[in-house]
Amino acid sequence: MKVYLGIDIGGTNVKIAVVSPRGMVRARGVLDTNPSDGPRRTFRRIHDVAGSLLGARDDVRGVGVGCAGLIDCDRGWLSSSPYRPVWENTSLRGIARRAFGVYTAVDNDANCAAYGEFRCGSSRGVRDLVFITLGTGVGGGVVCEGRLLRGAGNYAGELGHMGIKENGPRCHCGSRGCLEAYVGTSGLLRTARRWMRVKKSPMLAKWLAEGQRLTPRLIFEAARRKDPAARAAVSEAGEHLGVGIASLVNIFNPEAVVIGGGIAASLDLLQPRIEETIRQRAFPEAVRMVRILGSKLGNDATAVGAAMLAKDALCEGP
């Protein structure tokens, strides 16, 4: 049976999925890796894990690799990698092709996830979509008329580094007031701490006193239990997200904005404020056409999207 391998190279682990031509995940594995291991060594291990996931009759037609960092996807070249500096300036495509002996597509992890959601996610059938992934950082990918937006050097889609407030807080990228500076993990924690000084916080304050660490998960959990400070922080995050998404709605006029990443599970808490803010800020004609959706593929998005990129590049049918 025809299958595609999708490989999601994260900071500390690698996710490997065996994906059907229709984008169903037939098997998945996770490999804990040492970021300082070189790419050849890591790909030999990926190859072994993939071998154990494949069935006897599986015929691997292509491999897709999604990796954080700046990637020239025409050449499959990783030029800069935040989590694996020793991988910089290598041909991921060359290494993967040697390991697997089949066609390999390589792209940025957020682009792969956007493509996965486009091809197999909750926005299936939509041809214009914006994908935002919320985690430590805020990443993004854009599909226009069914094609990934890549830009001149495949650096397009850095939606987390759209400035939403000229003189806002410093962002890791060196700029100020980026969307990521507000709704990336450290921005969220800063917002919650500020609200804890102003509002009552029976849950969060108690949990922190008990020695728990403040995390986005904890904030959303407290908001779900109606902790006033946590609710204010989540509402504020929803507004910042809404401001950013409103700009994206005016820029791209998409049919769907898909939110992925760790926070996606709590999208129900953010969504009302996001939607209210978009209605206040974006063009009504464009607002009417767009839906805000949670990621359907979740943790599989990058691997499934990478596999689909390989499949579509090969122009293979179902």
Place this chain on the structure above:
Amino acid sequence: MKVYLGIDIGGTNVKIAVVSPRGMVRARGVLDTNPSDGPRRTFRRIHDVAGSLLGARDDVRGVGVGCAGLIDCDRGWLSSSPYRPVWENTSLRGIARRAFGVYTAVDNDANCAAYGEFRCGSSRGVRDLVFITLGTGVGGGVVCEGRLLRGAGNYAGELGHMGIKENGPRCHCGSRGCLEAYVGTSGLLRTARRWMRVKKSPMLAKWLAEGQRLTPRLIFEAARRKDPAARAAVSEAGEHLGVGIASLVNIFNPEAVVIGGGIAASLDLLQPRIEETIRQRAFPEAVRMVRILGSKLGNDATAVGAAMLAKDALCEGP
């Protein structure tokens, strides 16, 4: 000889250009129109003017129409028009086709101008470009891999309504802190007036005392003559533009950002601050790839781009 007609429908006048297959303007005419005239009547007059511009051996292969407003370019349908409300909900394509009897392409004026710059402007050969037009409003168009970004309903490219400051001044669109609210005409005038209260203004103050009206042109003229208040206003406008363009560079990773509209002639005064701000704010990899350029086509951009859209839709060679 094969030619294409490009028609730029503005608020009070209509520009008509006879365009060669290579995008050279062979002849141009302007028609003063009454915005309350219906589209059929206006297109009969456009037809007459075009007839007078065409040579005996000219063979009109196609017509392109660029018009302000919300346009469904698949159907050639104008659904909303800021300057010509009586034209709303009409098939511009149908009307133009009846007038000229040839294939007609219809699109938003800023999209046409972006396409004109892409095909025939200073960024010729560039496949990823962002076009921003500065005037009363701030419009935009984006070309990705040689194709206009249209979005689900052809409303994409509203770059002037990207929010650059969450709680900034009210914008005509109903939102706050849009790029247009800072660098559209009324934003520019507000900025200049503010600086005139703070800084010396030997030119501007004198000209206003002499009864001249404050306009963007006057501000740039004073800045060119080193009027301190005008220079501060222009520098501030350059910074706001830089903030917006930095976001667009991170989002689109374009090879060129082309600035058109009335202010483009003064781009040399804005450019240093724009470029400084982009370098401070956008990803260095993306900054290295992008050039900030003035429009080459100027007032012809929309007509030439519309003509080229018609030509390219017909897949005709040179």
